[in-house]
Every structure is written in C-alpha cells, then in structure tokens.
Amino acid sequence: MKSLSLSARMIIASAVLAVLVAGVFAILIQAMSSLDDATRREEHAKDVTAATLRLQKLVIDLETGVSGFILTRNEAVLKPWKDARAALPGQLANFQDLASTNPEQTQPARELAVTINEYVQEYSVPVVNIARTNPAAARDSVAREEGQYRTGEIRDRFTRFLAAENALASASAASASRQADRATALAITGLLGSALLIVLFGLYLARSTARPVRSVANAASRLAEGDLSVRLDKGGPGEVGELTTSFNRMAEELERRGAELEARNAKLRESERLKSELVSIVSHELRTPLASVLGFTSLLLTRDISSEDQRRYLGIIDSQGRRLSSLLNDFLDVEMLEEGQLELARELIDMGKLVDEQVQLFKGQSAKHELDVALPPKALPVRGDPRRLAQVVANLLSNAIKYSPEGGTVKVVGERDNSLVRVSVQDQGLGIPAEFHDRVFGKFFRGDAGPSGIEGSGLGLTIARSVVEAHGGRIDFESTSGEGSTFWLELPIAANDR
Amino acid sequence: MPRLFYAFVIAVGFSALMVLNGWSLSSSAGTGPGTIRITNREISRARVDAGRPGRGPGDLEIIRQNLFNKRIKSRPIGHADLVCTFVTRGTRSCTATYFLPKGRLVAGGSIRFPELYELAVLGGTRLYDNARGTLTVIRTTRRPRRDILVFRLTG
Numbered sequence: 001m002k003s004l005s006l007s008a009r010m011i012i013a014s015a016v017l018a019v020l021v022a023g024v025f026a027i028l029i030q031a032m033s034s035l036d037d038a039t040r041r042e043e044h045a046k047d048v049t050a051a052t053l054r055l056q057k058l059v060i061d062l063e064t065g066v067s068g069f070i071l072t073r074n075e076a077v078l079k080p081w082k083d084a085r086a087a088l089p090g091q092l093a094n095f096q097d098l099a100s101t102n103p104e105q106t107q108p109a110r111e112l113a114v115t116i117n118e119y120v121q122e123y124s125v126p127v128v129n130i131a132r133t134n135p136a137a138a139r140d141s142v143a144r145e146e147g148q149y150r151t152g153e154i155r156d157r158f159t160r161f162l163a164a165e166n167a168l169a170s171a172s173a174a175s176a177s178r179q180a181d182r183a184t185a186l187a188i189t190g191l192l193g194s195a196l197l198i199v200l201f202g203l204y205l206a207r208s209t210a211r212p213v214r215s216v217a218n219a220a221s222r223l224a225e226g227d228l229s230v231r232l233d234k235g236g237p238g239e240v241g242e243l244t245t246s247f248n249r250m251a252e253e254l255e256r257r258g259a260e261l262e263a264r265n266a267k268l269r270e271s272e273r274l275k276s277e278l279v280s281i282v283s284h285e286l287r288t289p290l291a292s293v294l295g296f297t298s299l300l301l302t303r304d305i306s307s308e309d310q311r312r313y314l315g316i317i318d319s320q321g322r323r324l325s326s327l328l329n330d331f332l333d334v335e336m337l338e339e340g341q342l343e344l345a346r347e348l349i350d351m352g353k354l355v356d357e358q359v360q361l362f363k364g365q366s367a368k369h370e371l372d373v374a375l376p377p378k379a380l381p382v383r384g385d386p387r388r389l390a391q392v393v394a395n396l397l398s399n400a401i402k403y404s405p406e407g408g409t410v411k412v413v414g415e416r417d418n419s420l421v422r423v424s425v426q427d428q429g430l431g432i433p434a435e436f437h438d439r440v441f442g443k444f445f446r447g448d449a450g451p452s453g454i455e456g457s458g459l460g461l462t463i464a465r466s467v468v469e470a471h472g473g474r475i476d477f478e479s480t481s482g483e484g485s486t487f488w489l490e491l492p493i494a495a496n497d498r
Numbered sequence: 499m500p501r502l503f504y505a506f507v508i509a510v511g512f513s514a515l516m517v518l519n520g521w522s523l524s525s526s527a528g529t530g531p532g533t534i535r536i537t538n539r540e541i542s543r544a545r546v547d548a549g550r551p552g553r554g555p556g557d558l559e560i561i562r563q564n565l566f567n568k569r570i571k572s573r574p575i576g577h578a579d580l581v582c583t584f585v586t587r588g589t590r591s592c593t594a595t596y597f598l599p600k601g602r603l604v605a606g607g608s609i610r611f612p613e614l615y616e617l618a619v620l621g622g623t624r625l626y627d628n629a630r631g632t633l634t635v636i637r638t639t640r641r642p643r644r645d646i647l648v649f650r651l652t653g
Binding site for chain 1: 535610611613614615616634636637638640646648
C-alpha cells in the first residue's frame with residue numbers, strides 16, 4: 001500500500017477529529033431535542049388530562065342536573081345541565097382534537113365522545129322531557145338504572161382513557177429519560193474519545209514529525225563531525241520518507257566523495273613516496289657509477305699509472321658510464337609509460353630470431369651461466385616494436401642471470417600455437433618469496449636484491465609489463481623461493497602468418 | 499377497461515359492506531354480545547276494552563311501529579308489533595316482536611310508564627337466535643310518538 005504523505009495523514013487525522021467532535025455535538029443536540037420532545041409530550045399529556053377532566057365535570061353536571069330536576073322539577077336546577085349541554089360540543093371537539101395527536105388515544109377518545117353524545121341524546125334530554133310531562137315515569141327505577149348504567153359506562157371510559165394517557169405519558173417520559181441518559185453517556189464517551197484522539201494525534205505528530213526531524217538533526221550533527229557512515233532508517237510517512245531518503249543520498253554522496261578524496265590523497269601520498277624513493281634510488285643508483293667514474297678519472301689524472309691499468313680503469317669508466325646511460329633510459333621509459341607517450345612500431349617480427357639474438361648477446365657475459373635456447377623451426381611472428389620487445393627479452397635474460405648468483409642453466413623457450421607466441425625464461429636462481437609476488441612488477445621493487453648487492457633500478461619488469469601489454473599480450477611468472485623462477489610472456493601471433 | 503372493472507368491483511363491494519353494516523343496525527352483537535340502537539315511530543294503536551269501560555285489567559292494546567336507523571337511512575328498516583294486556587289501570591304486560599333486517603327479536607315484560615320502560619329480550623330468530631338481554635325504551639316525542647330503543651344483548 002502506498003504510504004500517505006504527512007500532509008495527507010494530518011488532514012485525515014484532523015478530519016476524523018472534526019467528524020468525531022461533530023458527532024458528539026450531534027448526539028448532544030439529539031439529546032436536547034429528545035428532552036424537548038419529552039417536555040412537549042408531557043405538556044400535551046397535561047393538556048389532554050385537563051381537557052378530559054373538564055369533560056368529566058360536564059358529564060357530572062349533566063348527570064346531577066337531570067337527577068336534581070327529576071327530584072325537584074325546578075327549572076332553575078337545570079341551569080348547570082343547560083350550561084353543560086351548551087359547552088359540551090366545544091369541549092368534545094377540543095378533547096378529540098387534543099387526543100387525535102396520539103394515534104393510540106384517537107379511537108378511545110372518539111368512542112368516549114360518542115358515548116357521551118348518546119347519553120345526552122338518548123337519555124338525558126328525553127328524561128328531562130319525560131320529567132316535565134310525567135315526573136313519576138322519570139323517577140321510576142328504570143330511568144335511574146338506565147342513567148346509572150350509562151354514566152357508569154362513561155366513567156369507565158374516562159378511567160381507561162386517563163389511565164392510558166398516564167401510561168403513555170409515563171412511557172414517553174421514561175423513553176425520553178432513557179434517550180437523554182443514553183445521549184449523555186454517548187456524549188461523555190464521545191468527549192473522552194475526542195480527548196483521547198487529540199492526545200493520540202499529538203503523540204502521532206510527535207512520532208511522525210518531531211522524532212524523524214530529531215533523528216535527521218542528530219545524523220546531520222554526526223555527519224558534520226565527520227562520521228560519513230551515518231544513515232537514517234528508511235521509511236517514514238511521505239515527506240519524512242523523502243527527507244530520510246534525501247539525507248541518506250547526501251550522506252552516501254559525501255562518503256563517496258570522501259572516499260574518492262581519500263583515494264586521491266593516498267595516490268598523492270604514494271606518488272610522493274615514490275618520488276622520494278625515486279630520488280633516493282636515483283641518487284643511490286647514480287652515485288655508485290658516478291663515484292666510480294669520478295674516482296678512476298681522478299686516478300688517471302693525478303697519478304702515473306701504467307698503460308695496462310689505464311686501459312683497465314678506462315674500461316671501468318666506460319662500463320659505469322653505460323650503466324648511467326641505461327639507468328637514465330629506464331627512467332625516461334617509465335616516465336613515458338606513465339604519461340602514455342610510449343610510441344611503438346608495428347613491424348612484423350620473428351620473436352624466435354629476436355630471442356636468439358638476445359641470447360647470443362648475453363652468452364658471453366657470464367662464465368657461470370649456461371644459456372639453453374629451444375626454439376621451433378617455424379618462425380614466431382608477432383607484430384610490434386622490435387627494439388622494445390628486444391628490451392623486454394633482454395630484461396628477462398638479465399634478471400635470470402643476476403638473480404642466479406651461483407650460476408646454472410637459464411633455459412629459454414620459444415613456442416607458438418594458433419593464436420599466441422610464448423617466450424619463457426627459466427632460471428635456477430634465488431627465486432622470489434611468496435610475499436613479494438604481488439609487487440614484482442611494481443616500480444622500484446627489488447625485493448631482497450638491494451641488500452644482496454644485486455644491481456638494478458627496479459624498473460625493468462615495470463617497463464617489460466607495460467611494453468607487453470601495449471602489444472596486446474601479457475607477462476607473468478611462477479617462482480618458488482630458493483628454486484628459481486620462470487618468467488614468460490605471450491603475444492598475439494601475427495595475423496598473416498598463422 | 500380493466501381499471502374501470504376493478505373500480506366497479508370495489509364500488510360494489512364497498513356498497514355491499516355499507517348495506518350489511520346498516521342492516522346490522524350499528525350492532526356488533528349479531529352473533530354475540532352487543533348493542534342495537536334504533537328508533538321507532540308509532541303508526542297505529544288499537545285498544546280493546548274489556549270489562550268495565552275505561553282502562554282496566556284485561557284490556558288489550560295492540561301497537562304497530564316502524565323502526566328506523568336514522569344513522570343509516572331515513573326509510574324504515576323494519577317494524578314492531580306490541581301486544582299489551584293491562585293488569586292494572588296503569589300497568590300492562592307486553593310482548594313485542596321487532597322485525598329487523600336480519601331476523602326478529604322478541605321482548606316481553608311489564609310496562610308501567612310507556613315513556614320509559616325496560617323489557618327482557620326473550621329470544622329471536624335467524625341472526626338473533628337465542629338472543630338474551632335487555633331492551634330499554636325512552637320516549638323522545640309524544641306527537642308523533644317516537645322512542646329510542648336500545649337492545650343490550652348478552653348472548
């Protein structure tokens with residue numbers, strides 16, 4: 001389910017509150033209306049009762065008037081009777097009108113009115129007339145009993161009507177009271193519910209707004225203090241969710257940029273370290289041959305030396321001068337490689353021939369080492385820069401000889417398949433300890449060579465790898481400490497000679 | 499057409515109901531307790547003088563009345579025959595038969611004052627078979643002689 005925004009939630013919560021409060025007021029209004037109805041019904045019941053009692057009095061006047069006249073034959077005694085007769089139609093109409101508002105009393109009221117009218121028309125008036133002409137007949141027990149029967153019937157109807165009216169009024173009052181009680185209870189419940197809801201609403205606001213904002217503020221403080229790993233829990237309603245997401249994105253971006261900066265710094269530090277190392281190595285590597293050159297030059301200039309010694313000293317100076325030149329070339333090559341300015345020729349070369357030439361060059365340099373070359377009869381054609389590839393092969397051969405101080409066989413193998421030309425150089429020398437394997441192709445890395453007195457700049461393999469990779473090939477080695485090493489390179493075979 | 503037919507059926511049914519109700523003479527006691535209120539008008543009176551001249555024991559009075567229920571219609575709904583035998587100069591013993599639309603009611607008893615008297619309902623026919631109760635008669639006018647008759651039937 002899609003999470004509602006904070007605004008929408010607050011609007012909904014406010015609407016619920018408003019509806020609840022409106023409901024409470026509606027209940028209160030309904031309760032007041034019920035009480036008002038009950039009051040009106042009670043007043044109406046009083047009016048009906050009063051009209052009934054007035055009617056009852058008229059009936060009594062009619063009854064007593066007839067009885068008095070029968071006994072006395074005095075017309076004056078008939079005055080209340082006449083008044084009652086005159087007032088009766090109006091009173092009956094009023095009575096029936098009042099009673100008609102209650103359906104349960106309409107029929108009894110009508111029957112009562114009929115009974116009274118029958119009493120007047122069928123008994124009271126005729127008996128008065130009879131009394132005027134034949135008093136004895138009017139005084140007869142038949143007349144009295146008939147009168148008693150009829151008035152008794154009227155009284156019974158009055159009694160039943162009033163009892164029903166009272167019962168209805170009581171029921172109405174009880175109903176109103178119950179409704180009022182219920183409405184009051186509902187209103188109290190509603191008010192308590194509203195209060196509870198308001199408190200819950202406040203808690204909800206604190207939970208959904210204040211707490212997330214406080215979390216964001218705390219996280220922002222930690223971020224400002226440098227803790228870039230700080231993150232907020234995802235989720236939260238609408239805008240809070242967006243805020244936490246934005247904050248987390250910002251923190252991630254800061255962390256990423258921090259990491260980048262840190263990497264750049266590390267790189268810079270490494271670069272600085274390498275420069276220092278370079279300066280140290282350069283100064284060391286340059287100082288040694290330069291010292292030899294300067295020392296022997298000084299000897300030649302300041303002393304009388306035999307021509308044989310002079311030749312030997314000049315040979316040393318020449319050797320050290322070449323060494324200086326080689327070092328400078330290596331430095332320049334590394335610089336060019338690092339700046340991506342190494343330019344390679346794309347000539348068709350027979351790697352077998354190139355390897356053989358380099359082996360021949362190295363064969364006379366060490367009496368303790370035997371160079372064993374195994375090349376296939378077919379050419380090993382590759383397309384590349386012959387000078388650079390020769391430099392690579394020479395570096396591998398040079399390393400094999402330098403790192404085999406006890407001598408031994410250096411086995412050089414050239415081979416090919418459908419796609420590659422492979423050249424490997426295997427020595428029986430010191431080998432490379434496992435902990436140095438990762439760094440063998442790094443700049444200026446010489447392992448234990450420095451303390452062992454083995455010369456070198458630590459740049460040869462770096463240059464070799466760059467050159468081979470620039471030709472689309474790869475270079476690697478296998479080595480066991482104390483048992484020797486095998487360095488090999490693979491180059492793509494030239495397409496037109498496959 | 500069907501609407502007119504239904505209206506006709508309803509009208510006939512309602513009329514029949516009204517007539518039946520009228521013939522029951524405002525009585526709800528057709529088959530049980532109830533009250534019948536009607537009026538009468540004397541239409542003939544004959545007297546048979548027995549014994550010494552003037553009113554005396556043994557004289558007969560034969561009366562015919564028309565019966566009305568003015569609440570329903572102005573025309574007579576039946577008639578009544580009263581045969582009275584004087585037992586003293588003022589008191590007579592009467593038997594009255596009331597011919598009503600749904601049967602006859604027979605009442606009898608002693609009458610002292612003809613303006614106001616009670617008779618016992620002795621029985622009846624058809625709807626009023628085995629009827630019992632009281633008939634109260636009260637005179638309303640002397641000329642012509644009109645009475646109010648109230649039959650209070652108990653069963």
